[in-house]
Amino acid sequence: ELQYPPRLNCVAELFEVARLRGWDQRTALIGARERLTYAQLRERVDRIAQVLRRDLGLATGNRVLVRGANCPMMAACILAVIKAGCIAVPTMPLLRARELGTIAERARVDAVLCAASLRFEVDAMERPGLPLLLFDDPGAADSLEARMAGHDAPFAAPDTAADDVCLISFTSGTTGVPKGTMHFHRDLLAICDCFPRHTLGSSIDDIFIGTPPLAFTFGLGGLLLFPLRVGASAVLIEKLSPETLLAAIQEHHATVCFTAPTFYRQMAQLAPRFDLSTLGRTVSAGEALPLATREAWQDATGLAMIDGIGATEMLHIFISAAGSEVRPGATGKPVPGYVACILDEDDRPVGPGTIGRLAVKGPTGCRYLSDPRQRDYVIDGWNLTGDAYEMDADGYFYYRSRLDDMIISAGYNIAGAEVEEALLHHPAVAECGVVGRQDPERGQVVEAHVVLKPGVEASGDTALALQEFVKAQIAPYKYPRVVRFREQLPRTETGKLQRFKLRNDAV
Ligand code: 3UK
Structure with a gap:
């Protein structure tokens, strides 16, 4: 089982490990306009944390809504909120004022950090008395950067418990009202120590790239926490299309890519025009990976796709397979650390060959922010993801459908x-x-x-x-x-x- 110190700040821990291992001068983040080493990212995080605590007067446990496209500053803001002992509430760039207002209200947000280019919807949202700081706003008198200049690194993280909440992530809400899910400091480390370590196999020389927003836990893990945990680098792209992603893979010599099946389908058509020779592992998640897509991608690039099912409630991927473990048509087996089974309508486990409800248990799990649906999602510590799955005799899990689809x-x-x-x-x-x-x-x-x-x-x-x-x-x-x-x-x-x-x- 995974063990973390009972008093823990996950971001302080990530940077402390980086410092002790001598990664300070290594590249952590690569954006369109800047590139940050581990030391530079840590200093930036520390300055933002001080703005939050000293200028805005935030206390441990306060919640901060963060809004921005994928870029180093957006990443630094999320990390800083957590290092400050507060709770990050990252939001998807396309959300509108009304949706942001709902999230701010349900998560009882105490402050907002927002990229200047996305300020319109924040300005339009209802936020009585809520302090707002804009970043990436050159020339503005009261920007986050202007405030940061007034503080000196380093910043010592306030004392928090490993099971204090540090992240509230909202589900994308393909149906109905989005649900807020709460995650602990130890959860953010646990996902780094499961899928990337055992299934993906990430290392210090990796360069991570991909499409999921940092506000989506698929992106938060794959494009920020996983690379930081092993001393690797991440490329953050703001303006995404299949072409720009392929061009960025070529330009930055990316080795690991995270995106959804629809993107791989489109990239497979264009791949022959690019040099993707550095790419070693490509991860598909978010929805079912059709065999036809797996084959098209493999034909175009020679790469065997790593399919993985994750969920906002579980924080990241919990069933997957890579390399020789891949069985076409199957999502894979439970990622080490997780166990899974299939239940019938009366919550009894069924054997191989019967379609039923997927249930999963592991170091992370669902904790809805005051939502009655908690009772439907978790039974006896088993998380019911809402997916219809089937198992084979070798313990591989096959996606069939969303239960309600x-x-x-x-x-x-x-x-x-x-x-x-x-x-x-x-x-x-x-x-x-x-x-x-x-x-x-x-x-x-x-x-x-x-x-x-x-x-x-x-x-x-x-x-x-x-x-x-x-x-x-x-x-x-x-x-x-x-x-x-x-x-x-x-x-x-x-x-x-x-x-x-x-x-x-x-x-
Ligand atoms: C579906 C899949 C088949 C499935 C996510 C990786 O997608 C993520 O989180 P969401 O909360 O949605 C969860 C639901 O999406 N799904 C995801 N991956 C697969 N279905 N095969 C897959 N490989 O219905 C699941 O219940 O948006 C994915 C990491 C973090 C995530 N949050």
Whole structure:
């Protein structure tokens, strides 16, 4: 089991280890406009922490909303809030004033740090008396940077317990109200000491890169905490597209990449134009990785994808496989430190070959911020992620569907992901999303929303060809009775398909 000192500040611990191991002059963060060594990042974190404690008068346990695109200053702000003994509430860059207001209220936020370029929505949000400091605001009289100049490093972190909350992360909320999840100091170290250490295999020479926002725990771990834990570097990119990510991998000689399946699908098409020879490991998470995507990526780059399921509630990835452990079609096995099982409707574990509800237990786990759904998510220390999974006799876990996305048509249970998988093998299909649409006769019918590759005609013939193609690959009753062509699919900032938008779209 993982052991951490009972009194712990996870950020102070990360920097103390870095100092003792002699990493001070190594590069920690690479942004578009600046590059910071471990010593420079630590000094910046210490100065921001002093602004929070001394200028804003914040105390241990106060909450600070942080808003910015992925860049070294955004990373420093999150780390500084935690080092100051406060609780970081990072928020996604695309959130609007009303959503930010809801988060500020539910998390009982005491102050706001915001990138100047994203200030508009903060200015528009309701925040009576809430202090706000802007960063990356050259020339402004009262910016965070101006305040930082008034303080001297180093800053000694106030005393906190390993199980004091240091992070409140909100779920992306593909359905319903976003939920705040609370995480302890020890949790932030625990995720570094599980997936990257045992499955990914990260080292001091790695250069991490990827798309997930630092406000999403996938990005917070993969692009900040994991590299800092081993003395590696992270490239933080503000303006992301498949092209800019590929170009940045080439330019910075990145070795480890984190992004979602949809990004890998698009990058696979463009990969031959770039030199990606330094890339050794590519991690896919956020939604199911179709076999077709795994194969397209492997054909384009020669790299075997590392699929991993994580959740905001669990902080990071808890089932995964890499290298020779990869079994196509499976997400993998529980990451060392975690255990997983499949439960039936009465919460009893089922054996191999039966689809059921995924349950997982480990050093991290769900603690909702005053939300009645806590009782639905955690039973006896087991976390129910809301996913339908199946296990094989060797202990591999296979994703089937989100429990509430299972399509029930004429008495059959159909997992949309399986139909998507089949469609993605067709050369005309770039992206697709399969949902159940209410139907008076069948209860639901399988409906496919398809984005075609450039140059393919969105015709009735194409639709027919896709339907025949699916019938030839999987049980014919699963074929999409309705095929609709679209320019693009609705996705969250974290790369997840918004199925409810497909379902609710007027026919
Ligand atoms: C789905 C997957 C199949 C699954 C996340 C890595 O996605 C993350 O967190 P969220 O809270 O969503 C959690 C849900 O997303 N999912 C994620 N990965 C996979 N489904 N295969 C996968 N590989 O439904 C899960 O319950 O947004 C991912 C690290 C940190 C994260 N927060």
